[in-house]
Amino acid sequence: MGLTPPILMGIVGTGYVAKRRVEAIASDDRATFAAIASASPERMRAIDPDCQATHYTDWQDLITHPGLHVVIVATRNQDHDTITRRALAAGKHVVCEYPLSFHPAVAAELLAIAAQQDRLLHIEHIELLGGLHLAMRDHCPALGTTHYARYVTLNPQTPHAGRWSYNHDQFGFPLVAALSRIHRLTDLFGTVATVSCQTRYWASDSPSEYTACLCMAQLTFHSGLLATVTYGKGDAFTYPMRVFELHGDRGTLLFDHDRGTLIQGAAQTSLDLGSRRGLFQQDTRAVVDSLCDGRPLYVQPSASLYALRVAAAAQQAARLGKTVAVETV
Template identity: 50%
Template sequence: MAGNFASGTPATLVRAGIVGTGYAAARRAEAIQADNRSQLITIAGHQPDRTTTFAQTYGVPAVQSWRDLVKRSDIDLVIICSANYEHGKIARAALEAGKHVVVEYPLALTAAEAAELIALAKQQNKLLHVEHIELLSGIHQSIKAALPGVGIPFYLRSASLMCQQPAPEKWSYHREQFGFPLVGAVSRIHRLTDLFGSVATVSCQTRFWDSAKATGYFSSCLCTAQLRFTSGLIAEVVYGKGEAIWYSDRTLTIQGDRGALTIDGEQGQLVTAEGTKTLTVGSRRGLFAKDTTQVLDHLTIGTPLYVSLNASLYALQVADAARRSAEVGEVVEVGE
């Protein structure tokens, strides 16, 4: 989708506006300003003082509302780095205004809304890209390269548990603003569907500890899901964070009929009959810049992106099946 940006002249720079003032927004701003094919125009946020200070860091003016940002005629690309619950409505408004859109995962808090946005982007002939930098990481690429060594995978356990004491009063600890745990953290699902394909059924349980300080917030959450892939692989996915978690755990173990693969943080091993091989997994740094570069490559010279909208939507559909399973207390078929 090279559009009108292919010539590379100053008149055809990709002019970007960013919604958000957090870590991801900062990395996006740096990447946009470091690339001679793009120009950062403005930044929108919720808190006027913070937004102004953040925008001054990058030498651009601030606007106090994302609604004002998406309407601007001098913006081609809207980059959404705000709270999860806002992603869908900002993406919709930007697409309706004729803008290209990059959004941090999840695209929306329901698979149905995500499907509507994908259809809208196609109708508008505009880029809609859902970031999933984990797929770009050295860890994920090392897993892909080493996976044939385990033979036929039959079981895996993926754990993402984070001790955080005290729990912050921010959107990522708010039920409605973060969303169902495996939707808000859909990357945990997306990594597995990227590696192992389609899921047949999901069984899920979840628990929240409500915050004693503020209504709507939680101090901890725990979500466990069992995914049965159509290949027969059984996967256990554990996600939790907050004050009730006393030991952080970021591990992935894959068992196959010829070996096992383990990842602990940024360390990895492949265990087979021939012995144990240490995996070089690389760093997580620079992934937002890499994602941004691929977006600009796509817009200027039409190169394909590393993740498709269909893949993003499918991961959300699996996460949505987990939500429904937790609500009804039954095994749910994906897509039913």
């Protein structure tokens, strides 16, 4: 694409991810934080107290910011595809937090539009850059044939009323919204044949919201691997868990929060997973590298789209109460 620095970047959103993006842009002298959009002026000032960027209360105005090269979509999940579509129509490159859309067909259409217009559409998957995933990728061969995987994430929280991440429409189906739980597995083990899934929600005073959710999916891969993915959050849980297990015929990999262990018979080897800090800096640097020098990104949008198809199949399986075949593309 051969853009010449500085690359002007605008951010839609003011949550945790948006804050990390502002820091990441500041760490790269080839990029400039040029604009931010939110319905809340207070939240924008909290992220950008010195107003180094232009503040917009409507994201549609941000897209027309003079000279803007990149729109970063870091707001509620429900709006990702709409903002991405409008940004591409305005000729902008787009960086979008996953999921690109709740619907695989819409996501595929957006990727086709970006390709036709020669615009970058990068779907962030920083989990692939982290020490846990790199350790799994490096040590999987030591397991021989991996036949079982278990991934559990439980996050105790007390959600306040109106929080978008506990809203059915705005957050979306749990495994679509938390797409990295699926993407880790498809990145390591390839394509999925069938999915079954069960979900439970704990109701709140508002019919559009909930106070906790639990989603459990069972994936059968074409390789023969069987995997279970459990994702839960909210006030129904009291103890946090982040556990990943891989079991093969020559060993086992166990990850519990930031501790990793390779087990082969009586031998146990501790694995250094490093820090999870700085991943948004790595992702942002990769985007700038791609825009300036044409370097390939660490993840292709087609891989994110495939993970979305698997997650959408899990949603269908939960709705129908039966095992669903994953679309082969």
